[in-house]
Amino acid sequence: MVNAHSEIDGQQPLRGLRVLLTRPQQQLPKWQSLLQSGGAETCRVPLMAIEPLSEPAATQAIRDRIMALAEYRHVIFVSQNAAHHGLDWIDQYWPQLPVGVHFYAVGAATARVLQAYGCSVTAADNTMNSEELLALPQLQQVELQKVLICRGRGGRPLLAQVLSERGAQVDYCELYERGFPVEEALTNLLQAQCGRNGDLVALHSGEALDNWHQLLQALKQEQPQLAATCAVLPLLVPGGRVGQLARDRGYPEVIVARNASDEEMLAALRDWRLSRNP
Template sequence: MSAQYDLSGLNVLLTRPAGQSESLSDTIKCCGGSVCELPLIEIEPVTDPDACERIKSRILNLDQYVAAIFISTNAARLGMSWIDRYWPQLPTGLSAYAVGPGTAAVLGEFDWPVHCSDQGVTSEHLLALPGLRNIAGQRVALFRGVGGRELIAETLRERGAQVDYIELYRRRTPDYNADIVAEMVRDRKVNALVVTSAQILDVLLHFVHNDPAVLGSIPVIVPSARVRDRALQAGFSSVIDAGGASDAVILESLGDIANAVR
């Protein structure tokens, strides 16, 4: 993958949660680019006893569901950790669904066949999969963090399914200096931003404070049209929809940026 792109001249700010950018960072450097890392979301597994009991109860009853939907790589990793505790073998008849190939890849590590759209990485693409269309009268487990979009659950309930949340983690904003993004852009000469979720975009906007040095000149790579539109509405002037959040599509977009600045 690294030989495909010449990223010399790029200094890329990566904003994924800590520990989730190593592969992308290494590849960017192998391609001649530079990297700054500033995690804009912290992922904290649920630990309070009542919430853990709710998770355990639903995990123990997984054989009553026909579908398990994982909305992120964090949901997949933490969800499989819980499942491994109580199910040495996966329940028969339980189908796995993933939002995006990164999430599907995590589930694939557990030899679980996964349904994942090859048309896109959004909730809407997931909901278009054949196995989730005629779901009336069935139970669906939705693995996710606390809060977030309700579209998947609302749509499946409209189709007649019973949807139960299994909320495994919370997202928190790091306690950074308010001007940290602008300082990194200025002092480290960042000329590309990677934002892989709507939540990370919201935190970035919180720290940017409408700074024209960030909004007006630096390309930002986002994973979907929905996040692209949100970034443009917020004032970013150069937004690239990578069509996903995987390393491969982000590198392709970075390659386009590098070619444009030469």
Template sequence: METEASLRGLRVLVTRPAAQADALCQMLAARGADVLRLPLQAIAPARQPALLMRALAEARSAEAWIFTSVNAVEQARALDAGVWPRAIAVGAATAAALERLGVTVVAPAASYNSEGVLALPELQQCAGRRYALITGEDGRTLIADTLRARGAELTTLAVYRRVDLPYPPAQIAELLAATDVAIVTSGEALAQLARLLPAGDAGLLRRLQLVVPSQRVVEQARQIGVLAAPLMPEQVADASYVRCLEAWHRR
């Protein structure tokens, strides 16, 4: 079938953490892509789990828990197996992870990012309401800053952290030279990729076609000198990344 060969001959570098990359890599390979793996970061539990367990239990009386990623859902569940309140999810994949746990969830209809969450009708008049932001360490502060400015009572709980993985610069240069397109699923991963490249091989990254999750990471790619306009899927989901690549490969 044509779908089975829709990415035939395309060399795709997947930089997602190893524990989360299998499904995407399998979908790409099923369509004929030559998949290269380079997990740039690992997801690690937070450093003070006992404190977080108590904080999550105390936050169950909140109006809602706001989750910024699937990682936030999974790591929070490892810390708290109780009944969670209603949730707000940044993206479709995060919403699906919450629904699998039986949690009632609301997500943006189109803009799967912090801006989309902040545009939800229920968060426009939130003064005096209590929320918990379930996220990772060193994430964006836009949701927290904006909700507090709107008068909400917000507790931020960083339930996981990203750990940069080291690679020899020569290995990174070799992989990029053998790559047609790279899927980079976070701004932190893109920054790590740029740091790992030897200075003399920076052109490999600038000439690479990227697929990224948001307009924020598109702007980040431009700032580091990437020449080709990065691709962006309509949703942050494996199937959307594949469809995005198929449309680009056809052109």
């Protein structure tokens, strides 16, 4: 789908590409700026909306966890969203952070949010996933230690499963929920005339991949030919696990970044483009 004759130069190696941006609106500006600086066009088709939990039972559960923060030996934030929402709650009940609590972040960007607040953080920032966090020496011997995992509603259960198997007492603090605005995404996709030469889809998580797949199923009901065209667009994804999920679903061209950080996603895209246009 990429025009092999597009101009490639050292300053704008992405010229001739149009990248569909699928992250929630609040996480788009930096990523969009990096792509445009590299010469790419961009088009916003958010596949996820982040909303804080607001029902009374959910907010009371959050309040209970946050007020008991000092009881936990380890507190893990799985994403930037978890860090932002969690710190908003912590700020309400803890004028000073409790002593003796070890804070962890999945990803360098999540760690930066916590560090800016004043937390001393241990981060899994290479592959930015649960597996890397679980390999940290600090989380090997956790028998009878209390662990709090701050996350959105749902999500991967791996962290809790493995830490529980190691003998930890694990609780969740679910702070927000991820919605999929499918009708809005479908409208955006049609307005963007997706599927033209040079289009590429950037997906920052396995859930975003799921939503893209679901969106194409909805598109197939309205415009089957366009859905077929979009189904063969190159996908840019983070990490081997998400890359394999994409291949298993039949996507023919999958570009795998080291992790979901903007910098690593950009580096993988640049390398792929240059390999296609040496």
